[in-house]
Amino acid sequence: xxxxxxxxxxxxxxxxxxxxxxxxxxxxxxxxxxxxxxxxxxxxxxxxxxxxxxxxxxxxxxxxxxxxxxxxxxxxxxxxxxxxxxxxxxxxxxxxxxxxxxxxxxxxxxxxxxxxxxxxxxxxxxxxxxxxxxxxxxxxxxxxxxxxxxxxxxxxxxxxxxxxxxxxxxxxxxxxxxxxxxxxxxxxxxxxxxxxxx
Amino acid sequence: xxxxxxxxxxxxxxxxxxxxxxxxxxxxxxxxxxxxxxxxxxxxxxxxxxxxxxxxxxxxxxxxxxxxxxxxxxxxxxxxxxxxxxxxxxxxxxxxxxxxxxxxxxxxxxxxxxxxxxxxxxxxxxxxxxxxxxxxxxxxxxxxxxxxxxxxxxxxxxxxxxxxxxxxxxxxxxxxxxxxxxxxxxxxxxxxxxxxxxxxxxxxxxxxxxxxxxxxxxxxxxxxxxxxxxxxxxxxxxxxxxxxxxxxxxxxxxxxxxxxxxxxxxxxxxxxxxxxxxxxxxxxxxxxxxxxxxxxxxxxxxxxxxxxxxxxxxxxxxxxxxxxxxxxxxxxxxxxxxxxxxxxxx
Numbered sequence: 249x250x251x252x253x254x255x256x257x258x259x260x261x262x263x264x265x266x267x268x269x270x271x272x273x274x275x276x277x278x279x280x281x282x283x284x285x286x287x288x289x290x291x292x293x294x295x296x297x298x299x300x301x302x303x304x305x306x307x308x309x310x311x312x313x314x315x316x317x318x319x320x321x322x323x324x325x326x327x328x329x330x331x332x333x334x335x336x337x338x339x340x341x342x343x344x345x346x347x348x349x350x351x352x353x354x355x356x357x358x359x360x361x362x363x364x365x366x367x368x369x370x371x372x373x374x375x376x377x378x379x380x381x382x383x384x385x386x387x388x389x390x391x392x393x394x395x396x397x398x399x400x401x402x403x404x405x406x407x408x409x410x411x412x413x414x415x416x417x418x419x420x421x422x423x424x425x426x427x428x429x430x431x432x433x434x435x436x437x438x439x440x441x442x443x444x445x446x
Numbered sequence: 447x448x449x450x451x452x453x454x455x456x457x458x459x460x461x462x463x464x465x466x467x468x469x470x471x472x473x474x475x476x477x478x479x480x481x482x483x484x485x486x487x488x489x490x491x492x493x494x495x496x497x498x499x500x501x502x503x504x505x506x507x508x509x510x511x512x513x514x515x516x517x518x519x520x521x522x523x524x525x526x527x528x529x530x531x532x533x534x535x536x537x538x539x540x541x542x543x544x545x546x547x548x549x550x551x552x553x554x555x556x557x558x559x560x561x562x563x564x565x566x567x568x569x570x571x572x573x574x575x576x577x578x579x580x581x582x583x584x585x586x587x588x589x590x591x592x593x594x595x596x597x598x599x600x601x602x603x604x605x606x607x608x609x610x611x612x613x614x615x616x617x618x619x620x621x622x623x624x625x626x627x628x629x630x631x632x633x634x635x636x637x638x639x640x641x642x643x644x645x646x647x648x649x650x651x652x653x654x655x656x657x658x659x660x661x662x663x664x665x666x667x668x669x670x671x672x673x674x675x676x677x678x679x680x681x682x683x684x685x686x687x688x689x690x691x692x693x694x695x696x697x698x699x700x701x702x703x704x705x706x707x708x709x710x711x712x713x714x715x716x717x718x719x720x721x722x723x724x725x726x727x728x729x730x731x732x733x734x735x736x737x738x739x740x741x742x743x744x745x746x747x748x749x750x751x752x753x754x755x756x757x758x759x760x761x762x763x764x765x766x767x768x769x770x771x772x773x774x775x776x777x778x779x780x781x782x783x784x785x786x787x788x789x790x791x792x
Contacts, residue, residue, distance in 0.1 A: 265513065282514050287522040289510035299510075301522055310531035316602045317619050318610055334619045336626050338602065339706060340534065343717050346527040348519055360630070361706075438525045 251326040252369055252391075253413035253440070254400070255420055256300045258431045260407035263288055263298035267399035267408055271302070274370065274398040275387025281351040283367040284399055297431055300408050302399070303328065303349035303367035304439035311341035311350060311366075325391065326413075327369040332385045337361035346438045369410070370397040413440070521713060530717045534603075538721070542603055542728035549732040553739045563745045565761050573756035574773060581646055582755055588639030588689070591632045596731050598625035603724060633700050640693040643686070650677040651686045656768075674767040685737050692730045699723035 263286050271277065271284045284302035305328045312320035312328065319334035320341075339361050342350045352361035372389030375382035382389060390398060400410030409416040417433065424430035508522040577585070601609065601622060610618045656673075657680035663673035665681050673679070678686065702710050702719040710716055741748050747761035762770045 268514070280516075282516065282519060285512055285514055285519045287510040287512055287520060289508065289522065291511045299522060310527050313531045314534045316606055317622050318606050318615070319619070331615075334615050336619060336623045338626060339703075340720070343713065343720060344527045344531045344534070346523055346525050348521055348524070435523055438523060438528065 249324055249326075250412035251414070252305060252411065253326070253416060253436075254302065254304060254369075254397075255409040255416045255433050255436070257407045257409065257420055257423065258297040258299045258434060259427075259429065260405045261286070261298040261300055262405055262407070264404060266402050266404060267300050270398045270402040271367070274390075275368075276383075277365070277387065278353060281353065281365050283349075283351065283365065285348075299434045300399070300403075301347055301435070303345075303369070304347050304435050305369055306346075306439040307441060310344035310346065314340045314344040316340065321374070323371065325369075325371070327371045327391070329368055329371060329373055329386075330364065330366070331374045332363040332365075333374075335363045337363055347435060367397075370395070370399075518707065518713075524713050526714070526717070530721070533721055534724075538603060538724045538728070539607075541725055542600075542731075545729055545732035546735065549735050553736060557739075557743070562743060565746050565758065566764060567760040569747075569758050570760040572759040573750075573754075574759055574762055574770070575755055576751040576757045576762070577755045579755070580642075582752055584639055584642035584646055585752055587635055588643060588693070591636040591639060592693075592734065594628055594632055595636055596727070596734075598629040599727055600731070601625050602629075603728070630704055633697065633704065636693070637697040640690060640697065644690045647678070647686055648690075651683045653680075653683055656680075657683060672764045672767070675765065675769065676772070677766060677769040679766065681740075685733070688730065688733055692726055692733075695726050696723060696730065699726070 265286050268282065268284050268286060272282070275283065277283055284300060286298055286300045288296065288298045290296045305322075305326060307326075309320060309322065309328045311330075312318075312322070315330075315335075316338055317334050317336055319332075320328060320330045322328050337352060337360070339350075339352065341364060342348070342352070349366045350364045351366060352364055354361065368386050368389075370388050370390035372378070372382045372392065373386035375385070377392035378389050388398070390396065395401070396410045400408045409419060420430070420433060508524075509520050510522055512520045602625075605618065605622060609621075613621065656675065660673040660675055660680040665673065665679065699719040699722050702716070703723060706716060710719060741752065745765075747758050748765075750761075751757045759770070
């Protein structure tokens with residue numbers, strides 16, 4: 249079985265933000281919520297790198313571990329999904345997530361959060377595949393159609409790779425071998441611990 | 447076989463990362479000397495090397511620039527989220543389990559050994575007022591909200607393990623959702639109750655030498671002697687200050703959590719507030735369990751103080767001898783000695 253991961257080759261990312269836009273469009277993500285973002289570190293200085301970051305679909309996912317209502321589940325492909333019917337918007341997953349993936353619509357009084365929203369790896373939610381109910385809550389389910397997440401598919405420089413972890417790590421390793429340098433697989437150590445291969 | 451070869455190539459490529467580190471991602475924080483000596487870098491570990499280097503240079507706070515309005519998104523990675531995960535899943539549950547479970551065990555054991563602490567002289571039939579209406583209002587306002595806050599809070603920490611398997615996911619979410627709303631809104635009356643108690647009772651709760659003697663004599667719970675006490679004895683002062691300081695800390699951290707990133711703007715700050723809120727609240731629940739025990743089945747006649755507000759004279763003499771003398775000597779018509787409170791005034 250495939251173990252789906254993201255890998256951002258920061259030596260290729262040109263900060264065009266097409267992944268962010270494609271994600272918002274494909275999944276009709278509400279205003280104020282970003283399932284994916286591009287962060288530029290060392291902006292304007294030597295060693296500037298842009299990294300496209302979303303949910304990394306961690307092994308032993310911190311969000312799932314701290315959720316007081318146990319609304320997360322991991323699919324057979326290693327994709328971490330959650331149920332908006334069960335989420336109570338407590339916000340603990342945002343504090344536990346190493347990648348800032350969980351997002352909340354702001355609702356009602358105080359800082360009350362609505363149901364959490366995050367990257368689904370374009371794999372929808374617990375509802376039946378590609379139903380209107382699933383789309384309304386979670387967005388597209390491209391994985392069920394045999395397609396990869398739209399962010400990686402759209403990437404103009406193929407900096408953002410999505411697919412089985414072993415395969416994309418191998419693609420990245422080949423690139424590093426060929427060009428002689430590489431900035432590493434961002435977030436893999438934190439997300440997958442010892443399971444990093446790239 | 448081809449898979450093995452590609453694996454080996456992967457390992458080779460990983461070794462190349464060592465060169466890549468200094469060339470590709472020398473961060474701004476790196477010293478010039480280090481930046482000019484890439485060859486002196488240690489050999490690369492096989493994965494995510496630069497990520498690790500950046501953590502070291504930037505003390506784990508890998509922050510950059512984002513073009514979206516949400517500037518919190520500029521924090522690229524915070525590996526300490528894994529520590530937060532471990533704290534909530536393991537550490538906090540142990541703290542809570544030991545504190546609350548241990549306290550319940552101690553109380554049951556104590557009741558079995560000592561039983562109910564009786565009024566040794568029996569009921570006198572005469573009562574004196576111990577707590578007036580305002581005092582009882584402040585107490586019960588705090589107590590009733592604390593019980594609901596405690597139950598809904600415990601639900602967040604332990605409900606997933608204890609209740610979810612019994613209730614099923616949908617029912618448990620519905621209950622937790624209402625619990626969260628109650629927890630948020632009842633924080634305000636709880637805080638008001640704590641502040642009221644602070645204002646009303648602080649003058650009677652200043653620690654003094656008598657408290658040490660009271661503790662040394664076992665506070666009347668251990669043995670049969672009743673050390674003389676003023677209006678509040680040493681144990682009650684401990685409860686008072688725990689309620690005021692602990693309750694205050696719970697309120698402050700709770701409001702930080704209710705208004706995320708408003709009073710505290712960093713991820714570390716929010717995580718710390720959540721952790722402190724959990725620890726202090728669980729310890730408070732354990733302490734208040736003992737308070738409830740002593741005030742109900744633990745000591746005969748004690749509940750009346752907060753029930754009707756009037757306690758039996760013999761109970762008062764045995765538990766608060768100095769206070770009774772002060773009240774009685776300041777009785778009707780007589781002028782009160784300095785520092786004493788009038789009978790019926792409190």
